[in-house]
Amino acid sequence: MRLCLCLWVLAFCILASDLGALADVRSLISKDLFEQILKHRNDAACEGKGFYTYEAFVNAANSFGAFATTGDTNTRKREIAAFLAQTSHETTGGWASAPDGPYAWGYCFIRERNNPGAHCTSKDWPCPPGKQYYGRGPIQLTHNYNYGQAGRAIRADLINNPDLLATDAVISFKTAFWFWMTPQSPKPSCHAVIIGQWQPSTTDTQAGRVPGYGVTTNIINGGKECGKGSNSKMENRVGFYQRYCQILGVDPGSNLDCSNQRPFNA
Incomplete structure (x- = not known):
């Protein structure tokens, strides 16, 4: 009886360990992939050189248990790509003819x-x-x-x-995850949108807001970038997202821009 109990406890511990590994963002984005995605963040011209580390990213991400742990593998990869894409646009040091293209220069500035x-x-x-x-x-x-x-x-x-x-890089990342995970009425959270949890209301539908990456742009800076047709800032966000999805090996989905969406506070 004691042997059976010990075996059961051992099996439970192994299962819990496996589940923990699956839930950890590192199971989907390795340090090598992180370096490939944010390829030039440590360039000599970047203010953020040496600041935005993989370890700080993982530490902060794991403080928000639902980040990149909800849904199937593709959904979880899309969330990582979307988060890194939006934050890369906010911190970009890239330009049109930059080495490796403009979307390899995220996280250049603090x-x-x-x-x-x-x-x-x-x-x-x-x-x-x-x-x-x-x-x-x-x-x-x-x-x-x-x-x-x-x-x-x-x-x-x-x-x-x-x-x-x-x-403090961990605190810095944590504030970004806080913003990503937290709804601020009338806006849903970026997290809820990208994992497919958010369902548009009648008002959202009338405003052209449909599920997809484009709504995360609307949440972050819709008043300046959405409902204005094509514009460079919105397209830059999409460019980062498409590159990161390609690196992570996941389809980006549909409705990537917000060109025909009215802002939430309009």
Whole structure:
């Protein structure tokens, strides 16, 4: 009886270990693939040289248990590709004739460029003197209310220490995953959209918002890029996504752009 119990416990531990391995983002994107996807992030011209490491990415991703663990393998790969594509656009250092193409230059920058400003826009999160809440990190998190909410979620004081997003890679990645995983009404989360969980309402359908990668662009920057026909910023996001899907060996799906979608807050 004791032997049977020991064997059962051993089998359970092995199964739990296997499930843990399957749930870990590393089972879908190895360090070599990460390096291939973000090929020039450590270029000498990039501010982010040495900052955005694979280890920090994995550490932060595993803090959000549902990321890249929901659905079949292709769905999970698409989520990784979509997340890295959107954040690559936000941090890109590429240009049209860049070596290896413009979509090999994601994660080049940590901070928003060109005099970004303070972005202390919400009274709900009082801003200490001298602190600024411009874009930082993979998602280029902006505004004090986003810093406040993200900090509360990941247990970091980002209101008093906003530059943690530019000095601590794990925290920086965690804020990007927080934004990706968290719905902010009337917007669904990017996570829910890319895994096929989000179902458009009648209002969404009337606004041209249909399931697919394009809605994640609408969530992130729809007011400036969506419902305006073809434009370079929106197309840049699609270009990153298509390249990453190819590297990960997964079909990108349909409805990749938001050219005919009205923004959520319109």
